[in-house]
Amino acid sequence: VVTDFAEVEPEGETESPHFSAEDVERLADRLGDAAKRALDRLPPEHRLVFLLSTFEDLSYKEISAALAVPIGTVMSRLFRARAVLRRELADFARQEGYFQEKSDP
Amino acid sequence: MKCHEAKRHVDLFMDGELSVPENLKVLEHLNLCRACASAYEGEKALRGALRSQLGGRPRARRPGAKLAGSPAPRRGWSWSSRRRPAPASSRRRGRGVLPDRPDLRPHDPRREARGAGHGALEDAQGDPLGLLRAAPRQLRLFLRHLRRDVTVEKFFKRQVGRESCSHYLSDLGYTPIGASVESHRGQPVCWTVHQDKAGHTITHGQITTKIAMEPGPLLVCDGVERPVVLIPADSGMTCAFVFDDEGEAQRFRKAKGLK
Numbered sequence: 001v002v003t004d005f006a007e008v009e010p011e012g013e014t015e016s017p018h019f020s021a022e023d024v025e026r027l028a029d030r031l032g033d034a035a036k037r038a039l040d041r042l043p044p045e046h047r048l049v050f051l052l053s054t055f056e057d058l059s060y061k062e063i064s065a066a067l068a069v070p071i072g073t074v075m076s077r078l079f080r081a082r083a084v085l086r087r088e089l090a091d092f093a094r095q096e097g098y099f100q101e102k103s104d105p
Numbered sequence: 106m107k108c109h110e111a112k113r114h115v116d117l118f119m120d121g122e123l124s125v126p127e128n129l130k131v132l133e134h135l136n137l138c139r140a141c142a143s144a145y146e147g148e149k150a151l152r153g154a155l156r157s158q159l160g161g162r163p164r165a166r167r168p169g170a171k172l173a174g175s176p177a178p179r180r181g182w183s184w185s186s187r188r189r190p191a192p193a194s195s196r197r198r199g200r201g202v203l204p205d206r207p208d209l210r211p212h213d214p215r216r217e218a219r220g221a222g223h224g225a226l227e228d229a230q231g232d233p234l235g236l237l238r239a240a241p242r243q244l245r246l247f248l249r250h251l252r253r254d255v256t257v258e259k260f261f262k263r264q265v266g267r268e269s270c271s272h273y274l275s276d277l278g279y280t281p282i283g284a285s286v287e288s289h290r291g292q293p294v295c296w297t298v299h300q301d302k303a304g305h306t307i308t309h310g311q312i313t314t315k316i317a318m319e320p321g322p323l324l325v326c327d328g329v330e331r332p333v334v335l336i337p338a339d340s341g342m343t344c345a346f347v348f349d350d351e352g353e354a355q356r357f358r359k360a361k362g363l364k
Contacts (some may be wrong), residue, residue: 031151032158053120054156060122081114089151 031098038088041079049074050081057105106134113142115148214250274299274346277360307357308347311338334358 064071111134118131146284332354334346348354
C-alpha cells in the first residue's frame, strides 16, 4: 500500500510522445493509413513481432517459441516497434493539428 | 512505484506479462497518478484504434460486456463481526478475518478540491455488482479497465488462475470480473470477484490460515451475512470463498466434494 504520495507525483516531461484518449478518438478514422505506412517502414522482424503480439494476442513466450528467438529479443523488438510507431503516429497527428506534445503537470 | 517505473512497465502491464506483485504495483500507481493514468488510457485507445483500423481479428467478448444486463446495484459491502464485535480500535486498524475497506489514502486537500471520485469511474455503466460505490479505488479502477480492454483477462488467465485457488471456479462456470487489493496487517491481499451466467458472484482471496481460523467477523452485505467456505492452501494460507447465498455455497461444496 502506497502511503507516501510523493512517490506517485508526476516527475516532469514524458520521454516519448503519448496520445490522449481524446486525440485517438478524433484521429481514429485516419490512424489506419498512417499506421500502415509506419508498419511498412519497420524492419520485418520488428513488424512480425508487433503483429503477433497486437493482432494474434500471443504472449512473449509464445512469440519466442514461434520465431525461435529469446524472449528478451521479442521484448526489445516489440518495444522498438512500438516506439517507432508512436513516433510516426505522433508526427502524423501533429501534421493534422490534433496532437500537441504533452508534458506532465 | 514512481512514474518513470510505471511508464517502463505499462507495455508489459498491457501485454499481461507482469508478475502478480508487479501488476498490482502498476495498478496501484495508475490509480493514484493522473498523468500516468491518462497516458495509459491514451495508449489503450491507440491500441484499440490500431486493431480496428488495421483489421485485426475481433477480440473475444469481454467479460465486462456481460455486466450490462446484470442485476440492479446493491448498496455496498461491509465487513462486520458476527460472533463478537471487535474493539473499535481494532476495527480502525482493520483487524479481523477480513478487513474493512478503508480509504487508505492520507488526507489530501488537493484531491478533495478535485472531487472525491474519478468522474468516469462513477459514471461507469451502472453498478451491476454493487461494488463500485463502496469499493476501494483499486477495485473501481480494475473494473473500469475490465470493461474496455483485455488486460485484465490476460492478467487472470496468466497469473491469478494459475497461482491461486481461483481455478476451482472456472469449471463451475464462473469467470473473473474484477479484483481488489486490500491491505491486511500490512500485507496486500488480492480479492478476486467471479461471476457465473446467472449473475451469482463469488469473491475469492487468500488469507493466512491463522487469521482464517480466528472466530470473528464474516462478510456482511446490506445487513445480510455472506456464507464463506474456507479451503486450506499451501504455505500456511487458506482460500476464502465468499458467496451470495447459502445455496451457492452448498453447490460449490457439493461440486468440490467438500463437507
